Amino acid sequence: MAAESLGSFYRHKVSSPHTVDPGGFGEFNVFNIEERVRTGQSSPAFVRRDFYKIMLFQGDNIFHYADKSIPVSGSTLLYFNPSVPYTYEPLHAGSKGYFCVFRDGFLGENLKTVKAHALFAAGAKPVFPLNKEQTHQIAIIFQKMEAEVQSTFAYKYELIRSYTLELIYLGLKLNPADITSPVNAGTRIMAVFNEILERQFPIEHPAQRFDLRSPRKIADLLSVHVNYLNRVVKQQSGRTTSEYIADRLSAEAQALLRHTDWTVSEIGYALGFETASQFNAFFKKQTSHSPLSFRKV
Numbered sequence: 001m002a003a004e005s006l007g008s009f010y011r012h013k014v015s016s017p018h019t020v021d022p023g024g025f026g027e028f029n030v031f032n033i034e035e036r037v038r039t040g041q042s043s044p045a046f047v048r049r050d051f052y053k054i055m056l057f058q059g060d061n062i063f064h065y066a067d068k069s070i071p072v073s074g075s076t077l078l079y080f081n082p083s084v085p086y087t088y089e090p091l092h093a094g095s096k097g098y099f100c101v102f103r104d105g106f107l108g109e110n111l112k113t114v115k116a117h118a119l120f121a122a123g124a125k126p127v128f129p130l131n132k133e134q135t136h137q138i139a140i141i142f143q144k145m146e147a148e149v150q151s152t153f154a155y156k157y158e159l160i161r162s163y164t165l166e167l168i169y170l171g172l173k174l175n176p177a178d179i180t181s182p183v184n185a186g187t188r189i190m191a192v193f194n195e196i197l198e199r200q201f202p203i204e205h206p207a208q209r210f211d212l213r214s215p216r217k218i219a220d221l222l223s224v225h226v227n228y229l230n231r232v233v234k235q236q237s238g239r240t241t242s243e244y245i246a247d248r249l250s251a252e253a254q255a256l257l258r259h260t261d262w263t264v265s266e267i268g269y270a271l272g273f274e275t276a277s278q279f280n281a282f283f284k285k286q287t288s289h290s291p292l293s294f295r296k297v
Contacts, residue, residue, distance in 0.1 A: 028160060030100040030145040033057065037091050051103050052120065053080040054167050056130075056138050059095035063088045063127065064259075070127050075135040079119055079126035079171055083198050085255060098142035102164060106157075110165055119171050128174040141166055189222060190236040193229065196221060197248060203256065206266035210249070213272050215241035250286040253279075257295045264291045 033055075055078045062071050063078060065086050072078075075097075080086050104111055119126050130138065141163050148156040148163075196218055200210050212218055218241075219226040226241075233241045249271055256267045268279025268291075283291050 027051070028100065028102040028106050028149075028157070028164070030098060030142060030149055032146070033091070033095055033097040033099065037093060037095050041091075043088055043090050049080070050082055051101050052082065053099055053101050054078070054164070054171075055080070055099035056097040056135070056142060057095070057099075058097045058135070059092060061089050061091070061095065065125070068125065070125065072127060072129070075130040075132075077128045077130055077134075077138060077167075077171060077174070079168075081120035083120075083201065085202065085259065087259075098139070098146075100142070100145060100164065100167075106161060107164065108161075110161075119168065119175075126171065126175075128171060134174075138167065138170065186232045186235055189224065189229065189232045192222060193218060193233065193241075197245065201252065203252060203270045206262050206270050208270050210252075210270065210272040213245055213249070215245070246282070246286060250283065253283055253291070254287070254294065257291055264295075267291070 057072060057076045057078060058074070060071075060073045062069055063086065064070075065080075065084055145160055145163050148160050153159070196212060200212055203210065212221075215229060216226045219229040222229065230241045233239065233244055237244055239247065253267060253271055256262060256270070257264075260267075262270075264279065265276040268276050271279065273279040273282065280290055283289070283294070287294060289297070
């Protein structure tokens with residue numbers, strides 16, 4: 001399940017050339033979903049990307065995020081990030097809306113602020129149904145992006161970046177529970193812990209190994225005592241460190257079982273289990289299903 005680059009996306013999924021920001025903020029472009037429906041472009045493969053996507057989707061469909069399948073109807077605002085593989089069902093006639101794609105560098109220093117929130121976090125459910133007024137407001141932002149991409153305004157990318165941030169903060173406004181409280185030492189430790197965990201993904205081929213499974217190993221990397229790490233993770237997430245890691249491994253295992261043709265042994269090995277029986281026991285404890293029975297569902 002190799003990751004798709006932004007360059008590959010442009011080469012194979014869209015007819016228009018990509019836009020490169022000459023100011024050095026990174027690559028950005030915006031697209032009209034109706035155009036994709038008219039030209040018969042296929043749904044994206046289930047892979048991770050090296051770029052972010054924000055989408056205003058109007059219609060009925062099913063979006064697949066890692067181990068979750070989320071049906072949408074009407075107008076929906078969706079966020080996709082490089083940590084989580086995704087795809088969606090084929091687009092139907094009548095589907096419409098917009099989406100934009102951009103790399104980390106496009107947001108510059110603002111990306112640190114964005115990453116401090118749960119909107120683009122692994123395990124998040126960044127799918128928000130919209131009412132008529134919200135749909136109109138967000139469609140106007142995308143239309144402004146489209147206009148600026150084609151303009152010759154010297155500061156158009158600074159303006160587009162502000163529109164992109166507006167879409168991000170609108171998402172946080174739609175789900176205020178995800179807005180973080182003032183940062184303290186525990187919050188910082190939790191953020192770095194999660195970054196270390198997520199850095200080991202994507203699992204792109206069966207020979208790759210997920211090695212940092214031990215709370216003690218991660219605590220050593222953070223230069224904190226494992227008991228302190230356990231206390232912080234429990235306070236921040238309500239789970240022990242081992243439970244937190246196991247939940248993440250289980251989500252990855254489910255995604256690999258659903259969306260790759262790797263054998264159960266290959267998936268178990270890639271996730272750090274020495275034998276298939278160890279992986280089977282872990283997966284059954286987490287999901288109440290064996291890997292093979294889960295794959296058949």
